[in-house]
Amino acid sequence: MQEELVKKATQYLANTYTRFPIVVTKGEGCWLWDVNGRRYLDFLAGIAVCNLGHAHQNVVEALTAQAKKLFHVSNLFYMEPQIKAAQMLVEHSFGDKVFFCNSGAEANEAAIKLARRYSWDRHGEGRHEIIAMDNSFHGRTINTLAATGQKKFGVGFEPLTGGFVHVPFNDLAAVESAITERTCAVMLELVQAEGGVYVADKEYVTGLRELTKEKDILLILDEVQTGIGRTGAFFAYEHFGITPDVMSLAKALGNGFPVGAMVATDAVMSAFVPGTHASTFGGNPLASAAVLATLNTLIDDSVIKNCADSGKYLCKGLLALKKRFPFIADVRGLGLIWGVELSIDADATAKEFLEEGVILNCTKGTTLRLVPPLIVKKEEIDIFLDIANRIFERKKG
Ligand SMILES: *Cc1c(COP(=O)(O)O)cnc(C)c1O
Numbered sequence: 001m002q003e004e005l006v007k008k009a010t011q012y013l014a015n016t017y018t019r020f021p022i023v024v025t026k027g028e029g030c031w032l033w034d035v036n037g038r039r040y041l042d043f044l045a046g047i048a049v050c051n052l053g054h055a056h057q058n059v060v061e062a063l064t065a066q067a068k069k070l071f072h073v074s075n076l077f078y079m080e081p082q083i084k085a086a087q088m089l090v091e092h093s094f095g096d097k098v099f100f101c102n103s104g105a106e107a108n109e110a111a112i113k114l115a116r117r118y119s120w121d122r123h124g125e126g127r128h129e130i131i132a133m134d135n136s137f138h139g140r141t142i143n144t145l146a147a148t149g150q151k152k153f154g155v156g157f158e159p160l161t162g163g164f165v166h167v168p169f170n171d172l173a174a175v176e177s178a179i180t181e182r183t184c185a186v187m188l189e190l191v192q193a194e195g196g197v198y199v200a201d202k203e204y205v206t207g208l209r210e211l212t213k214e215k216d217i218l219l220i221l222d223e224v225q226t227g228i229g230r231t232g233a234f235f236a237y238e239h240f241g242i243t244p245d246v247m248s249l250a251k252a253l254g255n256g257f258p259v260g261a262m263v264a265t266d267a268v269m270s271a272f273v274p275g276t277h278a279s280t281f282g283g284n285p286l287a288s289a290a291v292l293a294t295l296n297t298l299i300d301d302s303v304i305k306n307c308a309d310s311g312k313y314l315c316k317g318l319l320a321l322k323k324r325f326p327f328i329a330d331v332r333g334l335g336l337i338w339g340v341e342l343s344i345d346a347d348a349t350a351k352e353f354l355e356e357g358v359i360l361n362c363t364k365g366t367t368l369r370l371v372p373p374l375i376v377k378k379e380e381i382d383i384f385l386d387i388a389n390r391i392f393e394r395k396k397g
Helices: 002-012 057-069 080-091 104-123 142-147 172-178 202-214 236-240 285-300 303-324 346-355 378-396
Strands: 024-028 031-034 039-042 097-101 129-133 164-167 183-188 218-222 246-249 260-264 328-334 337-342 361-363 367-370
Touching: 039 378, 057 285, 080 097, 080 260, 080 285, 097 104, 104 142, 104 183, 104 218, 104 246, 104 260, 164 172, 172 202, 183 202, 202 218, 202 236, 285 303, 303 328, 303 337, 303 378, 346 361, 346 367, 346 378
Parallel strands: 129 164, 129 183, 183 218, 218 246
Antiparallel strands: 024 031, 031 039, 097 260, 246 260, 328 337, 337 367, 361 367
16 A cells, blocks of 8 residues: 555655655654554654644644634734734744744745845845855745755756855854845854754854844844754754844744744834735634644643753763764754764665664755654653664664
8 A cells, every 4th residue: 555655646746855655644742653554753753843743632622623713814804813823922032023924935035025125124225135154954945045055956946046145154254254235134044954953153143143233234043943942942042142133933833734934023024014025824823723832832831841851861872872883973963953974874874764663864965863853752762762773783784
């Protein structure tokens, strides 16, 4: 049955992903089941999306209740769940106002548009350039591809949109020398996730904040992957003792329900007025119900504390593995986003994990990325470490 479905998928689906050869039918907590009933330990969580684990009761109940009342009316109306979701985000972040959309790329598009419009309001034309980082990832739309600092994603899609300048990550002097009278914003991920899990240095981030303030340039943080508890703080910027002007969110915001958001300070968000930006679906009642249930659970059930604790435990285990196996070149991360850099074939290694019943993925070609649900327990991390040990032992030969 599984093979037949995979064959059918090849016939009917656009060939945009190299997929794992299993058909997933059910999830619960940190576990997934395929169509044959085989169980897998999920250390990918739908690519850092299902932070509360699969089928979390609070989210299921909130969505079910909302679905019976109202799916969608458009943003030509006020909706209680949307207002409450925005209030919740504001009360737990630096931001004053929220724009809802449907994905990470779209949240970044909104951030890019807002930065340009804000600058245009204050300084007039010509101040539209955004400094972004090498090795970054901001999405797959034409604009966010242009912002992305990895050439391979843009190949064959040229011309990409202009107005982006790239500099090396973690290099404050490079940003400083790239600033011109055309610069309106600096945009970055505090942990370059798709790029192989590289964490920004604290002095770099505080330096960027000072520099951008001094030059009246906006600081945009792409927290699409790092937000909503992933790093052991509600938002990654909390680790760095700074606040940005603009932040994009998506992935874990609805625990799997597709929803994105762009959060900004009052002063900056005031550049958006009716007619400047919009989204038909953005923050519709169903999406907002998912956001509310996700954020409430994250806060009430001390999920972020579990993330920090489990993250430390996982880190310790990974460092022990690194000591034993010389082909583990590096272990990098924060909270529950970890990269294990391998000098052996990481893609093939990820496949071996799947064969042993563990789901994780390979990013940047050489890094195993671990982003389990934030509710992961020590016993589940032990299962993962046991299997990792067994696979690496085999590799050692
Ligand atoms: C996943 C991701 C995006 C793109 O999000 P989509 O929902 O796939 O459009 C953008 N930025 C970062 C940092 C991401 O991890």
